[in-house]
Each structure stands twice: as structure tokens, then as C-alpha cells.
Amino acid sequence: MTDLRWQMLALFVLLTAALYFLAPVLTPFAVAAMFAYLFDPLANRLERLKLSRAAAVSIVFLALTLLVLLILLLLIPYLSRQVAAFINHLPQWIGWVQTVALPWLSARFDLNLEMPDVQQLTAALQEHWKEAGGVAATVVAQISKSGFALLSWITRLVVVPVAFFYLLRDWPLMVKQIHDLLPRSVEPTVSRLAREADETLSAFVRGQLSVMIALGAIYAIGLWAVGIDVGPLIGLIAGLISFVPYLGSIIGILMGVIAALVQYGDWLHVVLVAIVFVTGQLLEGYVLVPRMVGEKIGLHPLAVIFAVLAGGELFGFLGVLLALPFTSVLIVVLRYAYARYRASELYHTEASALNPYAEPAPQIIMPEPVATADAKEAAAPPKPPLGEA
Incomplete structure (x- = not known):
């Protein structure tokens, strides 16, 4: 048993060292393994429809490829315009906080609040955003100076989809092989712990990721319907950080309220923004989490x-x-x-068994009950009937 423990410790040290020194090489394979883990249940469902594993994986791979192309063609340019609008509106937001919000808070709560000088930061953001194309071109030029660096970058980019396809195709086989390699003495325990770890991880990764995407879409559509110019961007930000309870909604509602006050200057749009986030919280608590996460502990x-x-x-x-x-x-x-x-x-042993110098627990001696007259009469031997004395 001692030799086995030393072997396990040595194996752990070797794996840690390999991760540390081979991190750049292993990164694309780790990304591919993450996607394979996420979409393995989808491939399993397609297999239940009498499809082969290769056909199911091919369908998943083609669908994800089309989705990525759609995001690159439609979503990224739209988000780019949203970020540009957000940076353009940032000086108005800061001006509103300086001239309206801080004086109101100071007068109402007797606070001495000062806004830090962020005008230079805003100007720098606007300048760099306008020059984003030049920055990207500079980065590409720097990469292309070294043919080996460019080749390495392209190789890692290509490795991800290729490794994802093969890992997803062979995922059940790899799980079975790992199971067969386990020592038979620890196989039941390790298998049970692996199933529990998979449930815990899937409860967070698959379930919470679905909740984040759904909340981001709800907030983005809701703020767009309210009429906030940068509402879709605020909604996506709030959805992506909603894995921390209430953090996404708090940040989203603060940004949405400031945007509504700066853009419209009335309380109607503030109320509408609050309704959007309250609706999102209710849907998260009563619809999204029960259906997408369930009762699993994440x-x-x-x-x-x-x-x-x-x-x-x-x-x-x-x-x-x-x-x-x-x-x-x-x-x-x-x-x-x-x-x-x-x-x-160890948990159930008494203190006296572990420490010989520990004082024994005092024995509680209960006093004898006082005999009453009725008790004495009941305890006395029965009297013989008359005539038998």
C-alpha cells in the first residue's frame, strides 16, 4: 500500500510538471477537449436516433461550423458597433454622474463624493478604438515577422477543430479505456467519484452556460425594446457575468439606469429598465435554472x-x-x-480513549424516589382473605 501511494504521488508530480512545461502545446488540445465534453451529450442523443457515432459527430461539427461562421459574419460586426456606441456615450455618462448624480447624493446624504478624473481615459479609449484596425494590422505584422511564430499560431488554430472532431468521435472509447486502466481495487470508488464530478461539472458548465446565454439574450432584447442605444451590449455583459448570483443583474441595472437617464432623462425608461431585469431574475429563478440546471449541486x-x-x-x-x-x-x-x-x-471515539490523562466523565447518581403512602400500600404483600389467616 505504501508503494502504491508513492507511485501515485510520483505520477501526480509528473503530470503537474508536464502541464507546466507543455502548457502552450497542450492549450489547443484542452480547448478541443472542453468542446468535446460540452457536445458529447448532443452526439449521444443523435446516436439514439439510429445514427452512427461518426455521422452524429459530423452533424454536430457541421452545425457548429455554420454557427461560428454566422457569428463571425453577423454578431461580431454588430457588437463592434455597440462597443463603439458605448465608448461614444461614455463621456455623457460620466458628465451625468459628475453634474447630476454626485451632487444629488451629496445633498441628500451629506456625503463628500468626488468623481475621479477619467476624461483622459475616455479620450484614450475613443482614440484606440478608432485605431483598432491599425492595431490589428500591427499585431499581424509583428507575428508575420517570424515565420516560425506565424506557422505555430496557424497550427494551433487549425489543431482545435481537428482535435475537437476526433476527441468527440472517440470520447466514449477514451472513457472506457480509462475505466479499464483503473486498478480493480479502487475502480468502484473512482468510478463513483468520477460520476459525481461529472454531475457537478456539468451542472455548472452546461447548465450555467445555458442560463448565461439565455439571460444575455433576454436582457439584450428587453433593453433594445425599451429603446436603449447600447442596450444589447449591456444585456450581453450582464448575462455573461451572471454566473455570480445577482452580480450580472446589479451591474446591468446600474448601467441600464444610467443609460436611460442620460438618453431620455425621465423615470419612465428607468422603470422599464428595472422591469426588464426583474423579469429576467424571475425567469432565471423559476424557469431557466430549474429546467437547465435542475436539482444538481453546481x-x-x-x-x-x-x-x-x-x-x-x-x-x-x-x-x-x-x-x-x-x-x-x-x-x-x-x-x-x-x-x-x-x-x-476517529470521529466517534470518546475523548478518554484518545487521551489517557483525560478525566472520566462524572457519573450522575439519581436519588432514590421517595415512597408515598400509595406506593407503600401497592408494594406491600397482599393480605390474605378473611377466614384464611
């Missing part, structure tokens, strides 16, 4: 934030990609260790 938002930051600090972009899978496995292992501890003798 990852805590603080655990997600810490895992992503720690993974990026240790392994760069590869660490960000592996943060959620590693955290889900770690949480399941900690739950298993906690359950084993609660069932162990």
Missing part, C-alpha cells in the same frame, strides 16, 4: 472565481481551461473524505 461562485484566478496564475490560459474540471473533482474528493471522516473511529 460549483459555488467563489470557488469558480478562485479556481480560475489560481489556474491562470499557475499555468496561464491552460490553467484557466482546467480550473473548473479540477475544482469539480477536488470538491467531490473533499466530500468523500468528509463522509469517510464522519464514519471513521
